[in-house]
Amino acid sequence: MKTKGEPIACLTAYDYLTATILDAAGIDLILVGDSAGNVFAGYDTTIPMTMEQMLYHAQVVARGVERAFVVADLPFMSYQVSEEEALRNAGRFVKEALAEAVKLEGGEPVCRTIRRIVNAGIPVMGHLGLTPQSIHKFGSYKARGASSAEAERILADAEALQDAGVFAIVLEKIPADLAQRVTESLSIPTIGIGAGPDCDGQVLVTPDMLGIFTKFRPRFVRRYAEIGEQMADAFARYREDVKQRKFPSEDESY
16 A cells, blocks of 8 residues: 555554444454553553453454454563563454554664564564653653654664564554654554654544544544544433333334
């Protein structure tokens, strides 16, 4: 798709029903993101998500997909301890959850781990820029790569990840001109989230773009629906019908 100049459309999923709808809608890549920690489990960060929790989300998503490419996030501390543990956990996503690839965060320091996983036959996606698992190191969710030194580090990390064997790299919250430089320097696709229009593809967190998750709204999120408001209205009307004994009707009873 990168070679043909066809943008890659990606969204997240954490459950079977959403996955089936995304797949039917023609979404190219479905990411089972550890963003589930925020939009599904209610945590302030992605850090608390465990392997077992992520495996469950990946299992139910993969079960609902027939054609899209399913990538699962390796959660915090599932790949940082050792290459052996990282390989074992990546293998669980492919073997037990039937995901087709895994994603992990970081640059040059994780390249040996990536090579180990890729050499075992498991595709790996990289992630640079704002890496949410490092939020306590960063101290905020502000954009990364604004300084020349950090921009050069991201460029070098992108080249290192490509050399290590990743098939694509997510670029999160970096300046658009930097994302363009990274994209043009690589033969593999870049997937942007808050990284401007020149990446090879785009990804959003599905509950964000549907208007279901409203705790915060990054500037890069375009709301394609306000389903949260529709859900609240439907729940309120249902409650009123129950209270007034308008539901169930005779036609809705046995």
